[in-house]
Amino acid sequence: MLLRVPDFYDSFRCIAGKCTDTCCVGWEIDVDDVSAKRYAKVKGAFGEMLRENIEDGHFKLLAGDRCPFLRHDGLCDMICNLGEDSLCDICREHPRFVEVYGDIMEKGIGLCCEEGVRFLLESKGTATSPIAFIERVIDDEPDDIPDDALEARNAIFEEREHLFKILADHSKPLNERLIELIDFAVETSGFEDLEQSIHNISTTTDSDRNSKISNNILRSWIEVLAKGESYGPAWDCAYKELVQVSQNLEYGKNRECAGLFAHSDGEKIIAYLLFRYYEKSLFDGNSLTKVEFAIYFWVMLQKFGEIFARATSTPAANESTSPHDPQVAKINAIKLFSKQTEYSEEIMGVLEQEFMENPLFSPENFKRILME
Ligand code: SF4
Known part of the structure; x- marks a missing residue:
């Protein structure tokens, strides 16, 4: 499978506590099945608190649609307690977007993210495109699409x-x-x-x-x-x-x-x-x-x-x-x-x-x- 991304994609990192915004307010956050199974096994007080805050497959938002794990210093309590690998799919992927067209996958950073927008505005294009892209082969399995769709x-x-x-x-x-x-x-x-x-x-x-x-x-x-x-x-x-x-x-x-x-x-x-x-x-x-x-x-x-x-x-x-x-x-x-x-x-x-x-x-x- 071929992956195509804007040339700034790999440099993107969420700036978390340094961000003037937060992605942890205002959105419903679904917990995928694999993460839910992992969360079911977390031990101790944090594990209990984690499970108490999941309802109908998503995190129970607090007043103002705030994620229950968002700390007042802007950091994520989940990452602070369990590490970055503990995040559910949405939190790990957001604000990235992905689309697969057969054996080509395209990824980018959504314009809802201030750091992503900064990268875009500061990026340099090429003679034939306002944005430069990079491509590489990845191991993911391609989606089957018929020849005419290809x-x-x-x-x-x-x-x-x-x-x-x-x-x-x-x-x-x-x-x-x-x-x-x-x-x-x-x-x-x-x-x-x-x-x-x-x-x-x-x-x-x-x-x-x-x-x-x-x-x-x-x-x-x-x-x-x-x-x-x-x-x-x-x-x-x-x-x-x-x-x-x-x-x-x-x-x-x-x-x-x-x-x-x-x-x-x-x-x-x-x-x-x-x-x-x-x-x-x-x-x-x-x-x-x-x-x-x-x-x-x-x-x-x-x-x-x-x-x-x-x-x-x-x-x-x-x-x-x-x-x-x-x-x-x-x-x-x-x-x-x-x-x-x-x-x-x-x-x-x-x-x-x-x-x-x-x-x-x-x-x-x-x-x-x-x-x-
Ligand atoms: S807007 Fe971007 S940089 Fe800010 S918290 Fe969300 S993902 Fe991180």
Whole structure:
């Protein structure tokens, strides 16, 4: 089996007590069967406490959805008492993600993790991709997939390579490259009518009318985020501000467009989301929606990143960083938006449906926003 990972993957380590965040609050933590059997044998007071805190196959969360093993110094009581090997699968793997396509396995670090985001933003790409990858052979058994699926898999990998190449082409401004991504995704997704329509975006010299249309699109791009569960108080706070902004939207003149992010960040974020999601179109056939999600994520960050960052800013646990540091603000914004979207099956389902059915998320409207 071939393993493909971003080149920073092996350097990643959870920074635990030095992290301004924690992955031990806000998520339900399932205990896999193998770990549950191991926990059943742990002796002494810690073993008893451990078993008391497992209910219906997961850890009983404390007030504020806090893991019962999270200590006040940010360290994990389980690791402190039993060592790192004692962790259940979720705690050991998170925030890593993994996907297997026959004899190819891909792994990465989720954007919900501030250390993972830092690695991504500081990474260097290649001439043909905003992110560099490394590959190695591993011992794991490949998944069986039929020959025709293998062919489709390889074709989708090639398409993704092409998308990376478009993104890495610095001879063009970023928005032009993103429009090319959409054109390519429409072409490869085989919707001819769609292809026809996106070459005919109605352009008008009436700038007021254009700006009204763009405002409506953007407003619906904000509203969709309320169609699913909230990640938590930080998101509620960000969303409240987003709604205020959307009510007074003066597209392009909005002070939130001040630009926390550089275009070089955008390339990496979009490439990373394509790395994580584009190949999944092998299973659902929706390659266009994967490109749209990556661009949607970026546009929302670019326009409202400062709101997301403000909602997440907490005094840094690590004294060498400050929430006012632009790099910290970027990291906070990315991880909050990632948690609210990527880490909610419900929101991802809503977005996928909106991308397919809602005209305000059509490829022509993506292009309209990018052309403003
Ligand atoms: S966000 Fe990343 S670095 Fe922080 S606790 Fe979670 S896994 Fe560790």
